[in-house]
Amino acid sequence: MRDDIRMQIITAAIECIEEAGFNNVTVRMIAQKAGVNCAAINYYFGSKDNLIKEVMDITIEEAFINNLNDYEDLWKRDPQKALYCFLYDTFEGMIKFRGVTRAHFNEAFIGK
Numbered sequence: 001m002r003d004d005i006r007m008q009i010i011t012a013a014i015e016c017i018e019e020a021g022f023n024n025v026t027v028r029m030i031a032q033k034a035g036v037n038c039a040a041i042n043y044y045f046g047s048k049d050n051l052i053k054e055v056m057d058i059t060i061e062e063a064f065i066n067n068l069n070d071y072e073d074l075w076k077r078d079p080q081k082a083l084y085c086f087l088y089d090t091f092e093g094m095i096k097f098r099g100v101t102r103a104h105f106n107e108a109f110i111g112k
Helices: 002-020 025-033 038-045 050-069 072-077 079-096 098-109
Strands: none
Touching: 002 025, 002 038, 002 050, 002 098, 025 038, 025 050, 038 050, 050 072, 050 079, 050 098, 072 079, 079 098
């Protein structure tokens, strides 16, 4: 049950980033989308920053690490085709989730 609520909040945060943009997301928006109160976000994540960090970690893992594992057998048989498929799927995900993609590049371009 606890993991379900955590994932519900994470999913809501991703949706809010997509809808409002990384810099415009608020705890209130995320809580409303997740169907929880703001205190639940603090309870499960400690802060908005911790939630956003977890969202970023999960999305980068999903985009690259899990995606690479999907092609493990193909890498051995046909590395060129595996690379093509990996890049195609990666860019397709980047286009589908533009807000999260921008968020990943935000720190590189605007941050330190």
